[in-house]
Amino acid sequence: MGEMSSFQLGVIGALFLSVASSVSIVICNKALMSKLGFPFATTLTSWHLMVTFCTLHVAQRLNFFESKSTDAKTVILFGILNGVSIGLLNLSLGFNSIGFYQMTKLAIIPFTVLLETLFLNKQFSRKIKFSLFLLLVGVGIASITDLQLNSLGSILSVLAIITTCVGQILTNTIQKRLNVSSTQLLYQSAPFQAAVLFVSxxxxxxxxxxxxxxxxxxSPLVLAFIVLSCLIAVAVNFSTFLVIGKTSPVTYQVLGHLKTCLVLAFGYTLLHDPFTERNIIGILIAIWGMGLYSYFCTQEGKKKQPTDVSLASQIKDKDTTPLLAGKSMGLSDKETHEAKKSTKDSVV
Known part of the structure; x- marks a missing residue:
């Protein structure tokens, strides 16, 4: 139970860090680009990743975490894929209206659900799907203004959706398959992401x-905001890998739309952006959907716990039973390993 509590605290901490850092960097970048006239988003992102890698390299040298050898080909392709997805998202924003770009971001959740259902055999209950539907409707009402379509922009948006979904699913699966932490995976892949964006x-x-x-x-002020943006980006990149590793790509996307609502609210409060009743209604619907998603995930997690506790009890009984008697209990070494893993990973 103590291990489960620490796992839950780790998830909550990761979610909080992700929200706080992402909202902070959006406000910082918006001031940098809108107020100070620095429009180079893709180049700025490459600097973010380079600073992230340098920071993690120093942390690794100081033994804050252990560098782990991994499958180099997998990590390189993963890093390149993430770099390409960031570039495609920026191109999508450049070739489409803001409204269509928001639609592109909203499409990431259902496409991720589809990919996980088809290729990973993951099941989503009707309640979860309903809460995600409410969330998408709310964010759409709050953030989508116009929907101007063009062929090149649509192609870029589809490519951005595919690469983003695949990249986020791989973030989760690679951490589990290679048995690496979020920090180790980010440290290994950041140079390749940075290289792709630094060139392009x-x-x-x-x-x-x-x-x-x-x-x-x-100017000195622009340089100061660039440095601040890069420092916040370290927390953003780290928390992204942390959240996806501890939860799931869908949960990370839900969190991303919470950030969108918070950015809209902070933009109105701090930067005096236009705000209407439609924005308020959309944000409230989105928050309702997020609340339902969290509640249903928690309820489904609790339903799994009795089974996990029963399995853990059987493991304990086996461990305390004499060796000869233990042969007749019926739990193999493989089943014991799976039961322990199930107990640890029972929270969505």
């Missing part, structure tokens, strides 16, 4: 903004 970022940004990042005149 200036080209993408110049194509979208008609400005050259290397010809930009950097």
């Amino acid at each position: 970022g200036p080209l993408v940004d110049q194509f979208l903004t008609n400005q050259n990042v290397f010809a930009y005149k950097y």
Whole structure:
């Protein structure tokens, strides 16, 4: 039970860090791009990843975590895929209206559910699906304004959805398959993500903004906000891998839409962005959907616990039974391992 409590506290801490850091970086970047006129989003993201890797490298040298050898090919392809997905999302925003871009982000949840159902045999109850539907409706009402379609923008959006979903599912599966922590996986993959964006970022940004990042005149205030943005990004990148590893890609996307609602609210409060009754209604519906999702996930987790406790009790009985008698209890070594793993992972 103590291990279960510490696991739950770890999940709560990861969720809080993800929300706090993501909302902070959005506000920081919005001030940097809208108020200070620094429009180079993709290049800035490559700097985020480079600073993240350097920070983790220092932490590893100071023995804050242990670097673990992994399947190099898997990690390289994973890093490149994530870098490409970030670039495609930025291109999607550049070629589509803000409303259609928001639709692209909303489509990530149902597509992730579809992929996990088809390829990972994961089952989602009707209650979970209903709560996700409410969430998507609420975020859509709150954030979508216009829906201007074009062929190139639509293709980029579809590619962005596919690569983002696959990348987030792989984040979860690779951590479990290679038995690595979120920190270890981020440390291994960040250089490859940064390399993809460092090479493509200036080209993408110049194509979208008609400005050259290397010809930009950097004032001390702009440099200060860039440094602040990179420092916050360390927490954002770390918490992203942490949340997906401890929960699931769908839960991470739900959390992402909570961040959207908070950003809208903070934008109105701090930056005096336009805010209407439609925004308020949408945010309330979205929060309702998030609340139901959390409640239903918790209820389904509790339903699993009696089975897990029963299995754990059987394991304990076997461990305390004499060796010869233990042969007749019926639990093999493999079943014992699976039962212990089930007990640890019973929380969604």
